[in-house]
Amino acid sequence: MAQAASAPGTQALPELASVYWRPRVDEDALRRRGTLWTTVTVAHVVPFVAIAVLIFVLQPLAVAVSLIALAKAWLIPALYAQRGANVVRPKGRLDDEPEHRALGLLGDLVGHEARDLYAETGLVLERGALGVWLVGEAGAVLVRPGRRRIFCYCVRVPADELPSADRTSHLLLALREDEAGFATVANLAFSGARWRLRRRLDRRMRPALAAAAEAAGAS
Amino acid sequence: MSRLVRMDRSGHTTLAEWTAADERSVESAVAAFREELGRGSFAVVPQGEGRAEQVSELPVDADLVVMRRPIAGG
Numbered sequence: 001m002a003q004a005a006s007a008p009g010t011q012a013l014p015e016l017a018s019v020y021w022r023p024r025v026d027e028d029a030l031r032r033r034g035t036l037w038t039t040v041t042v043a044h045v046v047p048f049v050a051i052a053v054l055i056f057v058l059q060p061l062a063v064a065v066s067l068i069a070l071a072k073a074w075l076i077p078a079l080y081a082q083r084g085a086n087v088v089r090p091k092g093r094l095d096d097e098p099e100h101r102a103l104g105l106l107g108d109l110v111g112h113e114a115r116d117l118y119a120e121t122g123l124v125l126e127r128g129a130l131g132v133w134l135v136g137e138a139g140a141v142l143v144r145p146g147r148r149r150i151f152c153y154c155v156r157v158p159a160d161e162l163p164s165a166d167r168t169s170h171l172l173l174a175l176r177e178d179e180a181g182f183a184t185v186a187n188l189a190f191s192g193a194r195w196r197l198r199r200r201l202d203r204r205m206r207p208a209l210a211a212a213a214e215a216a217g218a219s
Numbered sequence: 220m221s222r223l224v225r226m227d228r229s230g231h232t233t234l235a236e237w238t239a240a241d242e243r244s245v246e247s248a249v250a251a252f253r254e255e256l257g258r259g260s261f262a263v264v265p266q267g268e269g270r271a272e273q274v275s276e277l278p279v280d281a282d283l284v285v286m287r288r289p290i291a292g293g
Contacts, residue, residue, distance in 0.1 A: 011272065011273055013273075014261055014273070014289070015289050015290055015291065018289075018291065019292070087293070097229075097230070098228060098229050098230040099230070100230065101229060101230020101231055102226070102230040102231060103230075104230070104231075105224065105226065105230070105231045105285075108265075108283070109265055110268065111268050114268075126269065127269060128269070138293055139293060153292075154292060154293035155290055155291070155292055155293055156290065156291065156293045157287070157288050157289070157290050157291075158288075158289075158291055159288055161228040162226065162227070162228060163228070163230055165230075166226040166227075166230065166231065169226060169285075169287075170226060170287050170288060170290060171290060173263045173265070173271050173285060173287050174287070174290045176263075176265070176269060176270055176271035177263060177271050177272070177273050178273075182290075185290060185291065185292055186292050186293075187292035187293060
């Protein structure tokens, strides 16, 4: 297995100064955020399901209203998961030549396996201390050890003129510099079960999520 | 030959190349390095899979130094 992305505590990402009010992400913080996301999801789902059941019990003829409540119980968590999937959605591409040059540099930064996976899915797999990362051009997904929970982070280099692979390289280098700092600077878009993200993820990217889950299970 | 590269709209641009034994090439690379830092870039030395070191002075013995821009939460 490759080495973890940045040894903990060795260097701090300079961008942390721009989010000085945020506590640095660590194992405990991730656990708390995960629990909070689960609680919020349950708080969204349970009332709608309860209302659906109650209405049906009180007035079976109002089954349509019950179905609407059930649809909302399904839709709201699905929208959150979609928000998570959106962080790795591909952005616009530039001309072939810059993209090709940027891809060459990215290829120099990663190993053969990660390069092949990037060519197939557009995501770079990077093993870290917090889990296994999938780095895209405007966000990253963290698959936690145990493979069940994922965190989707929205993070980017604010330079739209950069080729896609360069945007990914920016994030990859920052992640390698300071993994916890990277997770602190990034905005958390979604956390939940891996299967919820998988359903919302672009089909082309699903093999990357499977590979990350496999790597997270092995770590 | 060591390289200082900047990621930009062209994919990447090689700003300087140097060898530790050639003082003039090192001076030229240091000047390019400082100019990029002055523009707000950060310098990173890739150290194989999973590792990268941020530097504030040009590491003359590094094979590759990459200038990156700051990232931000989206």
